[in-house]
Structures are given as structure tokens and as C-alpha cells.
Amino acid sequence: MKRILLVSSMCLMLAFGFAVSGFTADGAELYRKCAGCHGPDGSKLKSKAEADVLKALTGYKDKTYGGDKKAIMESIAKNLSPEDIQTLAKYISTL
Template structure:
């Protein structure tokens, strides 16, 4: 019984650790606020999740953007696909 309890406890710890490691769009957006505003009012407000994700992946691939694209390319280059999806989802709620 004791071994089963320890195994179950370890499984729960691992499960919660993986959940807490998941990308948090709101947390990631903190880096965006300087240019886009806390509420996304500068170019992002009311953007659809798919449009935001397309832009983020394009910036990362260096195939998207206008005059400020170098800034965006540098900001997204280290984001994972999961990070970009979480960020796009969050931005679409602004």
C-alpha cells in the first residue's frame, strides 16, 4: 500500500509539473506590452487567433513583416510553437 501511495504521489507531481510548464500566453505577452500596449490597443486589439499565429510564425521564419520586422524577428526567434500558440490565443482575447 505504501509503495502504491508513493507511486501515485510521484505521478501526480509529474503531472502538475508538466501542466505548470505549459506556455502561458498572458505571461508571454508581458514582453509585447512595451510596443503593443497592456491591452493590445496598438495594432493587436481584436485580431483573430489564426492571424496572430500566422504573423508570429512568419516573423520566426523571416517571411513576414514590415518596417519593424527585425524587432519582431528577434522577439519571436526563441519562442516554441507551443509558446506562439498560447500567445496568439491570449492576444485574440484582448
């Protein structure tokens, strides 16, 4: 009985892990929302370091960062999870 319970628990943990990983978007997918303003190839964001993008996106989300168009970025960033912000910052740094 203990063995069945242990095996069942392990299977459930694995299934949950795969399900959660399936909900994580990749950088290119997340960037599609950015392309309208920042260019489909990221031309307006090229050469931005991952740490700088991370700082900016986190700041927009927290409403502690930005210039004259910050309201637009704040409305977009508020819907990003911390994982999405990390993924997007990593992706943008490679453009």
C-alpha cells in the same frame, strides 16, 4: 512486484505531466513582453483574429513574415516555443 512497478510507473508519468504543465506560461504572462510596443491593453493589436496572430508570430519565428520592423519581432519570436505562440495568439485574440 509487477504491481509495484506498474503503480510506480503511473506515479512517475503523473508527476512528469504536472511538472511539464507547470512550465507552460499563460497568455497574459507571455504578453508582458509585448506590452512595451503594442500597449499594455493590446490597443495596437485589438480585433486581431487568433489565426492571423498565429500566422504572424510563426512567420516572424521562421523569418518569412513582416514589414519594416520585422527584425525586432524576429528577435522576440525566435525565443517562443510553438506552445507559447499558440497561447499568445489565443490571448491576443481576446484583447
